[in-house]
Amino acid sequence: MIEFTNLNKSFGKNHVLNNLDLEIRGNSITAVIGPNGSGKTTLIKSLLGLVIPDSGEIKLDGINILGKSKFRNQIAYLPQIARFPENLNGMELIDMIKNLRNSPANANELIQLFDFEKELYKKVGTLSGGNKQKLNLLLCLMFDNPLIILDEPSNGLDPIALINLKTYLKNLKLKGKTIVLTTHIMSFIEELVDNIIFLLNGKIYYNGSLEKLLQMENTNRLELAIANILLKSQNK
Amino acid sequence: MIKSSEIFALGLLMILLSISKSYSNVSTIIVCPNCEIKTIQEAIDDAQDGDSIIVHAGSYYTENIIITKSIRLKGLNNPVIISKDGDEIITVISDNVSIEGLTLKNVTLNYLKERSAIRVKKKKNFKINNNIIIDCFFGIYLEHANNGTISNNKIYGNATTEAESGNAIHAWYCENITIHNNILEGHRDGIYFEFVNNSNIFDNLSEKNKRYGLHFMFSNDDKYVNNTFIDNGVGVAVMFSRRIEMRNNSFIHNWGQASYGLLLKEIYDAEIINNIFKDNTTGIFVEGSNRINYHYNNFERNGWAIKFSGGCETNAITSNNFINNTLDLVVSTRMNDNIFQSNYWSNYTGYDLDKDGIGDIPHYPVKLFSYIINEVPEAILLMRSLFVDIINYTEKVSPVFTPKEVQDSKPVIQLIKRPK
Amino acid sequence: MFKIFKYSLYDMIRNRWLFYYMGFFLILTSALLILSNDFTQVLITLTNIILALTPLIGIIFGVIYYYNTKEFIELLLTQPVDRKAVFSGVYFGLAVSLSLSLASGVGIPLILFGVLNSSVLVNYIVLIVLSIVLSIVFSLFSFIISIKFDNKVKGFGIAICLWLFFALLYDGIFLIILMLFKAYPLDNLSIVLSMLNPIGLARVLIIIQLDISAMMGYSGAVIKNFFGSSLGSMLITLVLVLWITIPYYYMIRLSKAKDF
Numbered sequence: 034m035i036e037f038t039n040l041n042k043s044f045g046k047n048h049v050l051n052n053l054d055l056e057i058r059g060n061s062i063t064a065v066i067g068p069n070g071s072g073k074t075t076l077i078k079s080l081l082g083l084v085i086p087d088s089g090e091i092k093l094d095g096i097n098i099l100g101k102s103k104f105r106n107q108i109a110y111l112p113q114i115a116r117f118p119e120n121l122n123g124m125e126l127i128d129m130i131k132n133l134r135n136s137p138a139n140a141n142e143l144i145q146l147f148d149f150e151k152e153l154y155k156k157v158g159t160l161s162g163g164n165k166q167k168l169n170l171l172l173c174l175m176f177d178n179p180l181i182i183l184d185e186p187s188n189g190l191d192p193i194a195l196i197n198l199k200t201y202l203k204n205l206k207l208k209g210k211t212i213v214l215t216t217h218i219m220s221f222i223e224e225l226v227d228n229i230i231f232l233l234n235g236k237i238y239y240n241g242s243l244e245k246l247l248q249m250e251n252t253n254r255l256e257l258a259i260a261n262i263l264l265k266s267q268n269k
Numbered sequence: 270m271i272k273s274s275e276i277f278a279l280g281l282l283m284i285l286l287s288i289s290k291s292y293s294n295v296s297t298i299i300v301c302p303n304c305e306i307k308t309i310q311e312a313i314d315d316a317q318d319g320d321s322i323i324v325h326a327g328s329y330y331t332e333n334i335i336i337t338k339s340i341r342l343k344g345l346n347n348p349v350i351i352s353k354d355g356d357e358i359i360t361v362i363s364d365n366v367s368i369e370g371l372t373l374k375n376v377t378l379n380y381l382k383e384r385s386a387i388r389v390k391k392k393k394n395f396k397i398n399n400n401i402i403i404d405c406f407f408g409i410y411l412e413h414a415n416n417g418t419i420s421n422n423k424i425y426g427n428a429t430t431e432a433e434s435g436n437a438i439h440a441w442y443c444e445n446i447t448i449h450n451n452i453l454e455g456h457r458d459g460i461y462f463e464f465v466n467n468s469n470i471f472d473n474l475s476e477k478n479k480r481y482g483l484h485f486m487f488s489n490d491d492k493y494v495n496n497t498f499i500d501n502g503v504g505v506a507v508m509f510s511r512r513i514e515m516r517n518n519s520f521i522h523n524w525g526q527a528s529y530g531l532l533l534k535e536i537y538d539a540e541i542i543n544n545i546f547k548d549n550t551t552g553i554f555v556e557g558s559n560r561i562n563y564h565y566n567n568f569e570r571n572g573w574a575i576k577f578s579g580g581c582e583t584n585a586i587t588s589n590n591f592i593n594n595t596l597d598l599v600v601s602t603r604m605n606d607n608i609f610q611s612n613y614w615s616n617y618t619g620y621d622l623d624k625d626g627i628g629d630i631p632h633y634p635v636k637l638f639s640y641i642i643n644e645v646p647e648a649i650l651l652m653r654s655l656f657v658d659i660i661n662y663t664e665k666v667s668p669v670f671t672p673k674e675v676q677d678s679k680p681v682i683q684l685i686k687r688p689k
Numbered sequence: 690m691f692k693i694f695k696y697s698l699y700d701m702i703r704n705r706w707l708f709y710y711m712g713f714f715l716i717l718t719s720a721l722l723i724l725s726n727d728f729t730q731v732l733i734t735l736t737n738i739i740l741a742l743t744p745l746i747g748i749i750f751g752v753i754y755y756y757n758t759k760e761f762i763e764l765l766l767t768q769p770v771d772r773k774a775v776f777s778g779v780y781f782g783l784a785v786s787l788s789l790s791l792a793s794g795v796g797i798p799l800i801l802f803g804v805l806n807s808s809v810l811v812n813y814i815v816l817i818v819l820s821i822v823l824s825i826v827f828s829l830f831s832f833i834i835s836i837k838f839d840n841k842v843k844g845f846g847i848a849i850c851l852w853l854f855f856a857l858l859y860d861g862i863f864l865i866i867l868m869l870f871k872a873y874p875l876d877n878l879s880i881v882l883s884m885l886n887p888i889g890l891a892r893v894l895i896i897i898q899l900d901i902s903a904m905m906g907y908s909g910a911v912i913k914n915f916f917g918s919s920l921g922s923m924l925i926t927l928v929l930v931l932w933i934t935i936p937y938y939y940m941i942r943l944s945k946a947k948d949f
Contacts, residue, residue, distance in 0.1 A: 653892055
């Protein structure tokens with residue numbers, strides 16, 4: 034379980050997270066959505082310790098994690114833009130991350146899932162965008178971590194890889210993992226997600242199931258619901 | 270024909286006879302602690318002109334010994350002669366005296382009388398060889414003494430300040446002196462010449478003297494060759510003298526604010542040839558000296574190779590090597606009518622496109638930075654900085670402070686080979 | 690930290706610019722040694738070039754390297770290692786590889802041309818050590834700049850300005866201060882002023898060796914005693930160590946407060 038209490042973060046005058054309180058329960062798939070600049074990535078990054086909050090607390094299973102680093106061996110994180118040291122190849126990267134985390138990893142299953150064998154020994158600098166994202170996913174998901182955070186996992190993936198990824202994530206949930214993701218692909222949310230967190234101007238606008246959100250906004254499509262919310266907020 | 274040869278034979282016979290006669294009259298007097306004659310003075314009193322006095326090993330405490338006869342005083346196996354009350358040890362007041370093989374000690378400082386281990390007073394034809402003089406106020410003192418040789422002596426002093434020390438070899442009003450292969454250390458001046466003419470100084474080592482390694486005052490037509498001057502206040506100072514020849518000497522490691530390898534003051538018509546100036550604060554400091562030739566000298570890693578001041582005319586600085594000195598030239602006087610040509614400058618930045626061994630653009634050895642250091646000495650900490658390089662370069666391109674006439678129009682590209 | 694250092698070093702060693710850097714010094718040093726057979730003269734020329742160039746390369750290379758590795762650093766930061774380990778690891782990878790290519794670029798020709806048996810060997814060793822120290826200090830500066838400024842162009846500009854300041858402007862200001870206050874005793878001031886510039890400090894250590902004869906002609910007793918004694922060299926060494934440790938801890942502190 035993840036708890037955010039009274040979380041604040043500003044970048045200059047821009048108050049990105051505003052007294053944010055949030056709980057994400059375990060063994061679920063949660064999507065954090067919201068317009069650009071609503072604080073999704075900041076929220077995720079503060080959980081990882083990449084962004085340091087101005088005030089507030091973040092607890093993981095009841096333990097405060099601010100300023101610590103060890104807790105990250107329970108988190109798998111997929112960054113939004115994947116860029117790696119260009120002189121290394123995929124295999125070396127996999128080895129490196131394994132070595133750094135010092136925990137067992139199962140890369141082979143993912144390599145087959147994404148059909149990545151041929152790319153494994155190419156220098157990262159020569160990989161295409163989609164293949165880089167595959168490598169990115171590989172590095173993230175190859176460990177057996179209870180918490181998985183994915184920032185735009187669908188970026189640049191071909192349809193087959195996308196389908197495979199969805200299936201893989203569903204399986205992970207069945208194994209009892211907690212997954213938090215951000216995405217702009219609505220089908221992704223509709224097919225996978227148990228819980229939606231809608232961020233607007235650094236505050237939680239909505240936190241609940243997809244069905245409820247659709248009901249609330251009186252529509253049957255997520256896209257329309259989101260558009261509605263945004264229009265309402267602009268009219269205020 | 271026959272007649273003349275007979276006369277010649279006769280003459281030869283007479284000469285031989287006269288030599289053997291005088292030889293047979295010569296006697297040798299032995300001095301030793303257990304001998305009949307226990308002091309040198311007794312032996313001298315007994316001796317006649319031409320006699321030899323042999324002093325055997327031992328320590329002899331003595332008062333001032335006066336040599337009044339033409340004798341040879343010789344130490345065997347290092348006898349040590351110690352001044353009893355710090356007074357002068359040997360005073361020579363006779364011609365044709367030779368003193369050799371003695372160790373002399375303990376002549377103490379006295380401001381009224383310049384006491385020395387050996388003094389030659391108004392006499393000629395002396396030889397002072399192979400002696401060791403330790404911790405004496407003055408070592409060898411010549412006054413109005415002519416035609417003498419001082420060689421293979423070692424003179425060690427314990428001078429602490431310039432004011433409280435005397436000279437290792439001091440010559441005043443002398444002619445035809447030869448000073449050869451001595452070691453002179455720890456005095457005020459290693460060798461001091463005042464009104465000394467036509468004399469030669471060669472193969473000596475003069476080091477750690479408080480003031481000058483070698484000092485000329487009002488002395489003319491002298492020559493010093495093949496000497497080494499290390500770690501003195503100033504290696505050699507030549508003042509108010511004419512026609513001094515300075516050749517094949519080494520001036521090394523004379524460090525300090527007023528320390529120079531060679532100091533020239535008001536001298537004329539000198540030759541400075543084939544010397545080495547190395548690791549001195551200033552290689553040569555020149556004040557008001559004219560008609561001097563500087564050839565084939567090596568100036569290596571000095572703070573300043575040459576500083577000219579106070580009016581210097583008609584000097585020729587040619588075929589010298591200026592190697593890795595902090596600064597090559599400082600000029601604080603007008604330098605018309607001086608020639609700087611065909612020298613090697615290690616920091617020459619020009620080129621030799623026609624490959625004739627001579628740089629195609631002139632070298633300006635006076636740097637702006639040397640003026641700055643003169644103004645603010647602390648600026649030396651900025652030596653070799655990019656900033657200083659740039660201001661030096663700007664000054665070189667359009668000289669404002671540095672004299673444009675001081676230039677070597679034919680800088681040599683390769684190190685100049687010096688004659689042996 | 691050591692693991693990250695290892696990977697960073699491994700990554701750097703395969704960087705071709707690093708090889709160009711080493712190659713430049715290989716060619717430069719060999720050329721100087723071929724053109725002149727006077728080791729002291731080569732030392733002087735090399736000193737002039739190295740004192741200006743190693744800080745420049747250190748700071749520029751560092752800035753470029755940091756901006757290029759930023760995502761990799763972010764990747765590392767999502768792993769269970771703390772920030773200090775990440776930043777010191779990556780930094781040391783850069784510093785060590787820069788130092789290695791510098792030392793081998795200058796050192797190999799020296800060995801080949803027989804400087805090992807010459808009397809100026811110590812001076813060359815001091816020069817190489819100082820150039821490594823300058824690389825370390827200026828690549829630290831580059832990390833501080835690039836951590837502070839996310840904007841590449843801005844970071845790059847500041848890096849060049851900082852180099853220009855220490856390599857050139859500082860000495861100009863130094864000289865102007867000396868000129869303005871020459872009526873006063875300047876010994877202590879000028880020692881302090883040379884301590885405040887790492888390039889100046891390295892240069893002073895070199896001139897203590899090359900120009901000691903000239904320095905002994907300086908009238909002020911303080912500077913003379915300072916540079917004439919081993920105490921002075923020891924103090925300078927200590928200050929150089931401070932020039933490494935203080936920016937290092939500042940860099941670590943900055944990295945801990947930074948949002949990625």
